[in-house]
Amino acid sequence: MSRLRNVAVVAFAQAPVVARDEHRMATEMLYPQVRRALADCGVERSAIDYQVAGSADYIDGRPFGFVGALEVMGSWPPTQDLHLEMDAAFAAHYAWIRMQAGDCDTALVCGHGKVSEGEPRRILNLELDPYYQAPIGLDPLATAALQASAFMARTGTTDRRLAEIAARNRAAGARNPDVQVRSSASADELARTPWAVEPLRTGYVPPLGESAVALILAAEGKAERMCDRPAWIHGTDQRIELQTLGARDLSRSPSARLAAERALAMAGATSAADVDLVELSAATPVEELILCEALGIDADRSSPALNPSGGPLVGHPLMMTGLIRLGEAFRQLAGRAGDHAVAGARRAIAHATNGHCLQQNLFWVLGTERRWT
Amino acid sequence: MAEPPVEPIKYVDALVRLPYHYVAGDCRARYLRALKDKKILGARCSQTGKVFVPPLVNSPESLAPTDELVEIADRGVVTTFCIVNIPVIGRALELPYVVASIALDGADISIHALVQECKPDEVRMGMRVEAVWKPDGEREGSHEDILHFRPTGEPDMPRDAFLNRL
Numbered sequence: 001m002s003r004l005r006n007v008a009v010v011a012f013a014q015a016p017v018v019a020r021d022e023h024r025m026a027t028e029m030l031y032p033q034v035r036r037a038l039a040d041c042g043v044e045r046s047a048i049d050y051q052v053a054g055s056a057d058y059i060d061g062r063p064f065g066f067v068g069a070l071e072v073m074g075s076w077p078p079t080q081d082l083h084l085e086m087d088a089a090f091a092a093h094y095a096w097i098r099m100q101a102g103d104c105d106t107a108l109v110c111g112h113g114k115v116s117e118g119e120p121r122r123i124l125n126l127e128l129d130p131y132y133q134a135p136i137g138l139d140p141l142a143t144a145a146l147q148a149s150a151f152m153a154r155t156g157t158t159d160r161r162l163a164e165i166a167a168r169n170r171a172a173g174a175r176n177p178d179v180q181v182r183s184s185a186s187a188d189e190l191a192r193t194p195w196a197v198e199p200l201r202t203g204y205v206p207p208l209g210e211s212a213v214a215l216i217l218a219a220e221g222k223a224e225r226m227c228d229r230p231a232w233i234h235g236t237d238q239r240i241e242l243q244t245l246g247a248r249d250l251s252r253s254p255s256a257r258l259a260a261e262r263a264l265a266m267a268g269a270t271s272a273a274d275v276d277l278v279e280l281s282a283a284t285p286v287e288e289l290i291l292c293e294a295l296g297i298d299a300d301r302s303s304p305a306l307n308p309s310g311g312p313l314v315g316h317p318l319m320m321t322g323l324i325r326l327g328e329a330f331r332q333l334a335g336r337a338g339d340h341a342v343a344g345a346r347r348a349i350a351h352a353t354n355g356h357c358l359q360q361n362l363f364w365v366l367g368t369e370r371r372w373t
Numbered sequence: 374m375a376e377p378p379v380e381p382i383k384y385v386d387a388l389v390r391l392p393y394h395y396v397a398g399d400c401r402a403r404y405l406r407a408l409k410d411k412k413i414l415g416a417r418c419s420q421t422g423k424v425f426v427p428p429l430v431n432s433p434e435s436l437a438p439t440d441e442l443v444e445i446a447d448r449g450v451v452t453t454f455c456i457v458n459i460p461v462i463g464r465a466l467e468l469p470y471v472v473a474s475i476a477l478d479g480a481d482i483s484i485h486a487l488v489q490e491c492k493p494d495e496v497r498m499g500m501r502v503e504a505v506w507k508p509d510g511e512r513e514g515s516h517e518d519i520l521h522f523r524p525t526g527e528p529d530m531p532r533d534a535f536l537n538r539l
Contacts, residue, residue: 025398028430035436045436061393071433118393130387 004266006220006370007099008230009334011040012327017180017209017315020116026060029212030112031072037108037214038074041226045074048216049104051081052095054088055319058123059113069112080104087111087281088213089322089352089362093238095217105222111213111320120208120318127356129243140283141205143245143356145197148286150251152199157289159199163191165285165299166204166313173310175339178324180209181314204285206316213320215327220370231333231348234371235266238362245357256294256351256361267365269347273297275365276345277305277332279325281353283312290358291351304349305342308332322352322362329366400430403442409514411506415480417441423481445479448503448525452476452483452535456493471496475522476538483539490523499529 013036015021015029038045051073057065066083075081084091088111095107121139128134128143151157167187174184185203193203216226223230239255239262241248264272272278272295282288288306292299299306307313309328312321329348331337337345347367354360397405400416404427407414416428420437426445431438454473457466471493474483488496490505502522512518 020396022396023399025396025401028398028400031431031438035438058391061391061395071429072431072436074436076434076436114396117395118391122391126389131385134387 003372005100005102006223006232006372007096007217008220008223008227008232009215009326009330009366010218010223010227010230011037011214011216012330013037013040013214014178014324014327015212016178017211017317019180019207019209021114021210026055026112026114026210026212027068027072029114029210030069030110030214033212033214034073034108034110037216041216041218043226045108048074048106048108049080050095050098050107051075051079051110052084052091052107053082053110053112054084054086054091054323055111055113056085056123058126059115059118059120059318061118069110073108073110086354087319087322087352088215089281089326089350090238090354092215092217092323092326093236093362096233096236099217099219105219106226107217109215109217109323111211111317111323113317113319114210115208115318116210124356128245133245138356140356141197141200144205144284144287145200146245147250147290147357148199148284150249151286151290154251155289157286159201160187160191162199162201162204162285163187165288166190169285169307169311169313172308172340173314176309176314177338178211179310179315180207181310200284200286204313206283206313209315209317211315211317211320211324213323213327215323215330227334229334229368231330231366231368232370233364234268234347234367235263235365236363237262237266238360240355240360243359248357250357251290253290253294253358253361256291256358256363259361260295260349260363263349263363263365267367267371269365271296272349273304275304275347275349277308277329277342278349278351279307279309279311279328280351281312281322281325282307283316283321285313287358291361294361295349308337308340308342310340322350325350325352326364329364333366333368400428404428405514405516407444408516408518409512411447411512413445413447413477413504414442415445415477417443424479425482426477426480426484443479445477447477447506447519448501449475449477449480450530450535451488451496451498451500451502452539453498454488454496456496469493473502473522474539475502476535481538486519487521488523489521495524497529499532499535501525501527501530
């Protein structure tokens, strides 16, 4: 791998995930996070070269609704800006590419959107093609269940195993003040919850939630001044699969496998199993297992720690879940993970996804040391 | 490739219905509630002192929080305007009509509203106007509680008084 520019996460701020914030609009939820992220690295907004956000205008219910966030991101004097209709982790990926091009040293990355104001299941149904898939009412829960069936049939994974994975995430989530579901639950309890869409039980899927997140990236030379323990990006890659669900083997994720391989290669790492923790945008235990298989790690082993934050199962704000994984990796490596800290964490993997059934996958490999010298 | 069917299916219709239920937000809620009492609230930037109306939680310009809601006048000055001669979707207004940017006394940015009760060609930059409210008992805490603005007959204001409040 040729030498790339060392870029680090230097700040992360997140509004605790809630079912519905009755007091604040999406941008009003975001504003304090922008301020906190800037304060965390001790800079004024003028120190940030570039800004980028991820959100969905259909969730806002306003065409071009993303521009509302400009008012709380510090967009004056006129600034360079980009918005992606994607999980905000992909916005961070874009900012990282801009930094590799050398035209900015610092970037503010935001994610926002209030799912409680609209009907996200209807909205996400519209993600599918309007001829064959959307009219029959498929939504992410139904497509996730199709994927779960395919995976369980191929691997022999049992309902009990899904319950155990969900229970592990619930136990972790109980130690994280920013998640929506803060109570642990045993595998026995979860295995008794009713079907949401069989073979997924209500205990295996997250509630709808909303949040607002701000993350700051900075390149070597500035990152060290903005953060005492930056989380350096060692490698990253993203890959997407075809839109037609029927054309995919839903029991596997070749896009996750390829993106993970490429990110690990960029990081100079031989195996995902060598990192201390992995934060996956897995909204169900089956997605977690499919992603573990793509990464080549064993979901049953205690190392690397899987979703020490509790993962999306305990807090899944659409369009932000992936950026929160990157933020959680930063918290772990920067020693800011509080009660859910993985002791001595030095390397981490963070993952984000878009679309139905893990259609698009983005991986980050991060470490406490610079990748390139 | 076979020929298309003799009676081709040319379109697939989809009726998309997506209801939304927007949170007003505490800041906006106070503004809307005050309209019911014929009061207009703005928010003052804690750093620059600029007053924004409708109120915002932060100044988009300085990024500092606003720290105070202040009552501002229901009258002000036309800073810029246009004369609409084509029908607008969703509004049954007699053409032509005037839409103006109005800097209310005490505010540092303009709001947008109709100027009525005068001929369109009488409207000019610097013209003093006042709000015409819905009658008592009919206001419901909505932006529609102000029906429109009308000329006050006061002398026009000099450009310097409003050029930085467009």
